[in-house]
Amino acid sequence: MPSAVNSAAGLFNGFFEWFGSLGIFSWNVLKAAVTPPYEWRELIRQLDEVGSKSLPLVAMAGAAIGVVISLEARYSLSRFGAKSMFPATLVYSVIQVMGPIITGLVVCGRVGAGIGAELASMEVTEQIDAIEACAINPYRLLAATRILACILMLPLLTLGTDACALLTGWFAQTLVEPLSFQQFIQAGFKGATFNSFLPQTFKTGVYGMIIGLIACFQGMRTRGGAEGVGRAATNSVVLGSLFVILADVVLVKFILVVFP
Amino acid sequence: MTTAYDIAMIQGQPEGDDSVPAIAVDNLHKSFGILKVLNGISLSVNRGQTLAVLGRSGTGKSVLLRLIIGIETPDSGSICIHGQDIAGLAIDQMGRIRKRIGFLFQHAALYDSLTIAENVAFPLEHHRRDMPKSERGDRVKQLLAEVGMEGDFKKLPSEISGGMQKRVGLARALALEPEILLLDEPTAGLDPISSGEIDDLILKLQREHQMASVVVTHDLHSARTIADRLTLLSEGEIVIEGTFDDLQHSNIGFVNEFLKQS
Numbered sequence: 001m002p003s004a005v006n007s008a009a010g011l012f013n014g015f016f017e018w019f020g021s022l023g024i025f026s027w028n029v030l031k032a033a034v035t036p037p038y039e040w041r042e043l044i045r046q047l048d049e050v051g052s053k054s055l056p057l058v059a060m061a062g063a064a065i066g067v068v069i070s071l072e073a074r075y076s077l078s079r080f081g082a083k084s085m086f087p088a089t090l091v092y093s094v095i096q097v098m099g100p101i102i103t104g105l106v107v108c109g110r111v112g113a114g115i116g117a118e119l120a121s122m123e124v125t126e127q128i129d130a131i132e133a134c135a136i137n138p139y140r141l142l143a144a145t146r147i148l149a150c151i152l153m154l155p156l157l158t159l160g161t162d163a164c165a166l167l168t169g170w171f172a173q174t175l176v177e178p179l180s181f182q183q184f185i186q187a188g189f190k191g192a193t194f195n196s197f198l199p200q201t202f203k204t205g206v207y208g209m210i211i212g213l214i215a216c217f218q219g220m221r222t223r224g225g226a227e228g229v230g231r232a233a234t235n236s237v238v239l240g241s242l243f244v245i246l247a248d249v250v251l252v253k254f255i256l257v258v259f260p
Numbered sequence: 261m262t263t264a265y266d267i268a269m270i271q272g273q274p275e276g277d278d279s280v281p282a283i284a285v286d287n288l289h290k291s292f293g294i295l296k297v298l299n300g301i302s303l304s305v306n307r308g309q310t311l312a313v314l315g316r317s318g319t320g321k322s323v324l325l326r327l328i329i330g331i332e333t334p335d336s337g338s339i340c341i342h343g344q345d346i347a348g349l350a351i352d353q354m355g356r357i358r359k360r361i362g363f364l365f366q367h368a369a370l371y372d373s374l375t376i377a378e379n380v381a382f383p384l385e386h387h388r389r390d391m392p393k394s395e396r397g398d399r400v401k402q403l404l405a406e407v408g409m410e411g412d413f414k415k416l417p418s419e420i421s422g423g424m425q426k427r428v429g430l431a432r433a434l435a436l437e438p439e440i441l442l443l444d445e446p447t448a449g450l451d452p453i454s455s456g457e458i459d460d461l462i463l464k465l466q467r468e469h470q471m472a473s474v475v476v477t478h479d480l481h482s483a484r485t486i487a488d489r490l491t492l493l494s495e496g497e498i499v500i501e502g503t504f505d506d507l508q509h510s511n512i513g514f515v516n517e518f519l520k521q522s
Contacts, residue, residue: 035352037389122371129331130369134383134432135358137351 025139025217029147032140039141046149050111051156058157059164061106065098066090066165070172084187087179090169091188096200099162101248104207107150107157108240112215115146116236119219120229128220143220147212154208158201199255206251207244214240280343282307282440282472283328288337290323290496297323299496300337307439310466310473312487314480314518319493321476322366325442328474329363330354341440359387362433362471366445368425370417376428377413380404383435403431407461423454427461434465441465441473447482459485480519492518 073089119142122128131138170184215236222228281304290298297320305311313321326332328339330346339346341357349357370379380400384391391399404410407427417425426446433441446462447455459482466473466486477483483490484504491501492515500507500515507515 037386125372126365126367126369127371129326130363130365130371132331133329133358133361133363133365134386135355135436136383136386137355 021221022213022217025143025220026213028139029143029213029216032137033144033148035140037140039145042141042145043148046145047153049114050107050146050149051153054107054110054153054157055160057110058103058106058161061102062094062099062161062164063168065102065161066094066168066170067172069093069098069165070169074173074176086173087170087184087188088190090173091166091192092196094165094169095162095197099165100158100200100204100207101245103154103158103161104204104211104244104248105241106161107154107208108211108244109237111150112211112236112240113233115212115215116219117229117233119216120222120232123220123222124225124228138220143212143216146216147209150208150212151205152208154204154211155202158204162201195259199259203248203251203255206247210243210247211240214243281305281340282309282342283474284338284340284343285324285328286338286340288324288327288339289335290320290327290332291335297496298327298334301493301496301498302337303491303498303501305440305472305474307472308466308470309489310475310487312483312490313474313476313493314478314483314490315493316518317478320496321493322444324493325363325444325474325476328442329358329361359436360438361440361442362430362436362438364426364429364433364441364443364446366448368417368422368429370425370428370432372417375414375416376404376409376420379417379428380431380435383432387436399435403434404428406434406465407431408457421454423450423458426450426458430458430461430465434469437469439471441471443473443475443477445477446475447477447479455479455482458482462486 069090073086073093074083077083077086077089119128122142128138128142131141166185166188170179170181173179173184174181218232218236218239222232224231284304286302288298288301289296301320301324303311313324315321323332327334328341330349334347341361344357346354346357370376371382374382377397377400380403381396384396384399388396401410401413404413407430409424409427409431412420412424417428420428430443430446443462447458450458462473462475463486465471473486475483475487489502490504490507492499492507494514500510500512507519510516
């Protein structure tokens with residue numbers, strides 16, 4: 001019994017220690033990010049790493065999701081005699097729901113694991129200490145640039161996912177029942193305002209912050225050689241995905257309240 | 261508030277004079293959890309002097325260097341660099357001090373995604389932003405030539421030997437023309453010929469640049485070659501400090517055992 005109590009206490013301590021350390025890490029990154037000198041070159045390199053190199057992956061994910069939603073929606077809408085609602089159903093479900101979360105999860109898998117493993121490897125081989133010894137702030141050079149790149153690139157990647165999903169969704173529909181792309185877009189976006197889509201797209205900036213922050217944090221606190229590097233990469237993806245989904249719950253409610 | 265010390269640092273003036281030790285460590289304590297690593301270490305190194313820190317593995321030699329450069333923080337005691345206590349310094353103030361310290365890591369810690377030339381250029385790119393690119397390139401070539409690494413500029417660290425990595429690490433440590441050089445096991449894992457070459461290189465650099473140096477090593481032969489004074493640590497405390505002759509003539513059992521086994 002005492003050992004069960006001890007292990008529960010250990011878990012409890014570990015939980016709060018993790019959040020406490022994350023808070024301190026976030027504060028250090030924020031301080032480093034807003035004070036000069038700014039690491040523009042590293043930021044541009046990271047924008048390329050996070051953005052353009054993730055585009056093919058999110059485009060493929062978007063394309064697959066578009067086809068799936070198209071098939072499912074056509075079947076369901078036909079059953080209720082609401083086939084005319086198909087374009088709007090596809091557009092709204094892709095842009096408001098599936099596009100952002102799919103982009104967040106795919107980028108978390110690719111970029112989160114990459115950042116986590118890269119920084120963890122640098123940590124265990126003393127490369128981060130060497131950066132510090134060279135009088136360079138590692139929070140500014142390594143963490144702030146990567147987190148900012150994730151924040152800036154996620155909304156743009158989401159637009160890519162949405163575009164591919166709508167294109168393949170329309171294509172799958174038109175194979176069965178011909179419909180011009182112009183008619184599809186006009187019907188899909190009929191009555192839509194910026195408020196219908198912009199908050200859902202820009203909320204992915206928050207996903208980007210979560211993905212970058214957790215991956216940098218897990219990477220830079222790594223201990224224990226190759227095993228530690230593997231653990232950091234895994235934790236970056238698992239925790240990043242979990243927090244992205246949890247953030248989605250909060251953000252959906254927030255957007256519904258603020259942008260009714 | 262900007263202090264006179266800060267102004268001197270910003271203007272690049274030498275702070276203090278030669279009467280102030282470049283490194284002064286007083287009653288330093290450091291523990292990791294329940295493990296006491298350093299227990300009341302005091303030492304000082306003046307400009308142009310080299311101190312070798314010897315001792316068995318796990319006696320806190322590397323930790324001492326990491327404390328001096330501020331990567332670790334002491335539990336108690338003080339570390340003064342050119343008379344400035346580094347305890348509690350803000351990260352930017354500590355950065356100004358670190359620019360004047362060169363650090364060679366035990367495994368060189370080269371950035372594995374950068375070429376050799378990019379590794380050496382790294383501190384210059386961040387701290388000499390006004391330096392023209394061509395001048396920076398010349399400086400990198402000069403530094404690599406100084407450590408005998410001409411012609412391998414475009415290789416990655418993984419493509420060169422351990423001894424070569426140490427040379428490149430040394431070139432990177434010298435990039436900002438430091439007044440203090442900290443060397444963590446510069447000859448560890450090297451064959452005797454490469455060790456001798458690294459020792460000769462360190463001696464040459466010390467003669468040319470008149471830096472204050474602290475060398476952590478297991479290699480008694482290397483320590484005898486490059487250091488003016490030696491200090492022997494055991495269980496986080498200094499057992500003896502002096503010249504090699506002082507160590508040889510000591511009647512302390514641990515010192516005799518260490519010399520016999522080395």
